[in-house]
Amino acid sequence: MCAMTSPFKQNVQVNQPLARYTAARLGGNADYLFIARDTEWLEIVEVLNTAWKHNIPVTIIGGGANILISDKGIRGLTIINRVSELDHGNWENSSNVSATAGTNLIRLTRYCQEHGYKGMEWAIGVPGTVGGAVVNNAGAHGADMSDSLFHAVVYEHGRGAQLYTVEELNYAYRSSVLKFRDNKRFMVLLATFKLEQDDPTMIQERMDEFNAYRKRTQPPGASLGSIFKNPDGDYAGRLIESVGLKGHQIGDVQVSHVHANFLVTLSEVASATQYYELIRHVQKTVYEQTGIELELEIQVLGEWD
Ligand SMILES: Cc1cc2nc3c(=O)[nH]c(=O)nc-3n(C[C@H](O)[C@H](O)[C@H](O)COP(=O)(O)OP(=O)(O)OC[C@H]3O[C@@H](n4cnc5c(N)ncnc54)[C@H](O)[C@@H]3O)c2cc1C
Numbered sequence: 001m002c003a004m005t006s007p008f009k010q011n012v013q014v015n016q017p018l019a020r021y022t023a024a025r026l027g028g029n030a031d032y033l034f035i036a037r038d039t040e041w042l043e044i045v046e047v048l049n050t051a052w053k054h055n056i057p058v059t060i061i062g063g064g065a066n067i068l069i070s071d072k073g074i075r076g077l078t079i080i081n082r083v084s085e086l087d088h089g090n091w092e093n094s095s096n097v098s099a100t101a102g103t104n105l106i107r108l109t110r111y112c113q114e115h116g117y118k119g120m121e122w123a124i125g126v127p128g129t130v131g132g133a134v135v136n137n138a139g140a141h142g143a144d145m146s147d148s149l150f151h152a153v154v155y156e157h158g159r160g161a162q163l164y165t166v167e168e169l170n171y172a173y174r175s176s177v178l179k180f181r182d183n184k185r186f187m188v189l190l191a192t193f194k195l196e197q198d199d200p201t202m203i204q205e206r207m208d209e210f211n212a213y214r215k216r217t218q219p220p221g222a223s224l225g226s227i228f229k230n231p232d233g234d235y236a237g238r239l240i241e242s243v244g245l246k247g248h249q250i251g252d253v254q255v256s257h258v259h260a261n262f263l264v265t266l267s268e269v270a271s272a273t274q275y276y277e278l279i280r281h282v283q284k285t286v287y288e289q290t291g292i293e294l295e296l297e298i299q300v301l302g303e304w305d
Contacts, residue, residue, distance in 0.1 A: 007054045010047050018069050021080050024265050025222045026272040027069025030078035037082045051077045052157050060187050062129030070302035071272045086111050098192040101131030118198035119148040124207040125214040131188040135178045137171045141210055146171035150194040157185030174297050219258040222265040228294040236294055237261035240282055243289045250278040
């Protein structure tokens, strides 16, 4: 990072490591880092507007469960959004739960169960925040955000707070209108879910089943979940296994023995460069042997050679 005079009045740190904020525990430093936890919206919006005014690129990280940050880190401002508030009630003729974007998705799922709202059980084992899930259309066990999201509030450059209905988010498999926007000048602030009432015990039973399935089929430890999207009519994990890459290792990053679509970080000396090399190697090998191009489900951020 070159020497810079910080334009921020708020508590924005300079040249800070990001690895601890990602599920893979990898990646370099942020030029500027703002951690929003018990932070008022006004303060977050001020930080965003200052960055935008000075043409400083902004990257928002929720739980860091779906991003690979390069070893060179992220230029500009990174905001870690962990602002977590939940509310529920009956409005607009339905049972609703609302969550600020920094709320842990599993916390939201438990909250829904405790208050007798069904529909979010699928998210019980999905790490990350509500904001990341809104952007990615996170999903599991045959359901995803598009099934239960009502609307999301998104703060946008030059437009302020905008309400997006679930239709306007244009959800598809692990994708949304926000995920691949060229102009990244936005931040999800809040999501509201339209749910139905059910017996909390029944909801808990479904959550227990999903948790047990996850424990049986997915590896523990540092990973980014599924690296590749499942191609039409097939599974990325099955394809990777079929080309003999289960257990394949580059440096200290390994194709998991438990689930071949997971790449696990084995030690603290593993690097994002090794992680990315293994991703490229898997893509190349699967393509050469099957003709299928595996598409990334995770997002790769920061500076790469
Ligand atoms: C062990 C493991 C299991 C997983 N299993 C699943 C699964 O079953 N199903 C599934 O769908 N995913 C799964 N994932 C991936 C991950 O949990 C989801 O993609 C999750 O929704 C990511 O949320 P996050 O807050 O961590 O997002 P991040 O990884 O922090 O960010 C993802 C994207 O969202 C953007 N973003 C995040 N918050 C905001 C915001 N407030 N405003 C604007 N942009 C924002 C980021 O800039 C980035 O583009 C798994 C991951 C792991 C590690």
